[in-house]
Amino acid sequence: MNIWRNLSARKKLIDTFKSAGLYLTFGENRVYPKIHSVKSTERATEYVFTLPNGLDPALIKKNYFAFVQHFGKSIELDGEYKRYTLSVRSKAPAELPYDFEEIKPFIDDYKLGIVCGIDRKGHYVAFDLTIQPHILIAGETGSGKSTQLRSILTTLIKTKKPSELELYLGDCKKSEFHLFRKVEHVKCVYSSSSDIRSMLDQVKRELDERSDLTELFEVGHIDDLPAEHRRPYIVVCIDEFVMLRKDEDIMDILTEIVAIGRTLGVFAILSMQRPSAKVLDTTIRANLTVSMGFKLRDITESKIVNTPNAHMIEHSGYFIMNSNKVYGLQAPYLRMEKAKELLNPFMVSKRQPKKVEPATEILTEKDVFLDAID
Numbered sequence: 158m159n160i161w162r163n164l165s166a167r168k169k170l171i172d173t174f175k176s177a178g179l180y181l182t183f184g185e186n187r188v189y190p191k192i193h194s195v196k197s198t199e200r201a202t203e204y205v206f207t208l209p210n211g212l213d214p215a216l217i218k219k220n221y222f223a224f225v226q227h228f229g230k231s232i233e234l235d236g237e238y239k240r241y242t243l244s245v246r247s248k249a250p251a252e253l254p255y256d257f258e259e260i261k262p263f264i265d266d267y268k269l270g271i272v273c274g275i276d277r278k279g280h281y282v283a284f285d286l287t288i289q290p291h292i293l294i295a296g297e298t299g300s301g302k303s304t305q306l307r308s309i310l311t312t313l314i315k316t317k318k319p320s321e322l323e324l325y326l327g328d329c330k331k332s333e334f335h336l337f338r339k340v341e342h343v344k345c346v347y348s349s350s351s352d353i354r355s356m357l358d359q360v361k362r363e364l365d366e367r368s369d370l371t372e373l374f375e376v377g378h379i380d381d382l383p384a385e386h387r388r389p390y391i392v393v394c395i396d397e398f399v400m401l402r403k404d405e406d407i408m409d410i411l412t413e414i415v416a417i418g419r420t421l422g423v424f425a426i427l428s429m430q431r432p433s434a435k436v437l438d439t440t441i442r443a444n445l446t447v448s449m450g451f452k453l454r455d456i457t458e459s460k461i462v463n464t465p466n467a468h469m470i471e472h473s474g475y476f477i478m479n480s481n482k483v484y485g486l487q488a489p490y491l492r493m494e495k496a497k498e499l500l501n502p503f504m505v506s507k508r509q510p511k512k513v514e515p516a517t518e519i520l521t522e523k524d525v526f527l528d529a530i531d
């Protein structure tokens with residue numbers, strides 16, 4: 158950071174201290190918090206400062222608004238008692254291009270690495286699906302759900318061998334998963350509820366077999382089975398699963414997957430446009446340990462998904478994630494063309510590829526939100 162930029166950044170922070178009343182007064186003199194460092198990267202500027210002894214730290218919380226007034230909403234202020242770090246996200250890069258080489262180090266140590274996005278400090282946030290199993294992705298149309306699914310699945314495919322990971326994909330909108338159809342890891346891509354039911358029956362049989370095996374070998378986790386009985390991880394991913402809500406068999410199997418799948422190596426990623434308490438207010442919701450709330454319609458939806466303030470999001474590709482902690486994140490943007498390029502080495506010609514017809518009609522509110530209208 159050049160000297161001029163550094164000085165003007167410091168001045169801005171001191172102006173904030175002034176307007177927030179964050180100083181001690183001795184006669185005519187004011188003592189402001191001490192700014193120890195100002196570091197800028199392409200994505201964020203980070204200020205570290207300490208309060209002078211005797212200044213009430215509660216003033217920071219009370220006058221947080223002054224930081225927002227000076228630096229905007231994309232800030233994070235961490236610290237307690239004396240030392241604080243203010244991170245100011247640079248004017249949002251309109252997008253965070255998906256870059257596999259850049260994200261790989263963040264998932265190298267994970268069995269099933271999920272890269273979520275970058276936080277306000279410009280740091281990648283990632284987790285291991287085998288530890289935090291089952292993801293709910295919600296957001297209104299155009300908010301960035303499908304793009305996130307695309308990047309999650311592409312990353313999984315690029316990091317696991319087909320012998321280590323099998324994907325079962327349900328594409329209720331018939332719009333997204335066709336690009337994965339010929340990927341070697343992908344067992345099937347189905348779109349009608351009867352096909353999805355048979356796909357889930359197959360997963361259910363696998364769950365039962367795995368359950369028998371763990372019992373037989375007296376192990377608590379599928380990964381502890383003898384090598385000759387090891388099974389690949391399974392990820393079942395269903396885009397717009399609300400459309401299947403009236404099929405009790407499907408909902409029963411999905412409930413079973415999220416309830417007992419973790420130790421059996423079977424995981425679910427479910428997405429929905431309009432979160433419905435009716436569909437989610439079941440064991441399914443309780444077991445979806447990670448929620449990603451892209452732009453939602455209102456506070457009720459934010460509550461259902463458990464992603465506070467997701468209805469306040471202004472841009473596609475931004476979301477609130479709630480796992481053990483709540484994060485505000487920007488998702489990597491993986492365009493369809495780039496995804497095809499990355500997936501190309503994994504394509505095989507399958508004997509009877511199941512065709513997913515492109516949508517012939519536009520999805521209506523009624524299709525997706527029937528339960529809200531019922």
Ligand SMILES: Nc1ncnc2c1ncn2[C@@H]1O[C@H](COP(=O)(O)OP(=O)(O)OP(=O)(O)O)[C@@H](O)[C@H]1O
Binds near residue numbers: 488
């Ligand atoms: N991570 C991202 N960064 C920047 N822009 C994004 C990102 N993800 C999506 N977008 C923008 O939002 C548009 C819609 O994205 P996407 O198709 O993923 O939304 P969606 O929520 O799945 O919508 P629908 O439910 O209608 O399919 C994209 O065409 C792109 O312009």
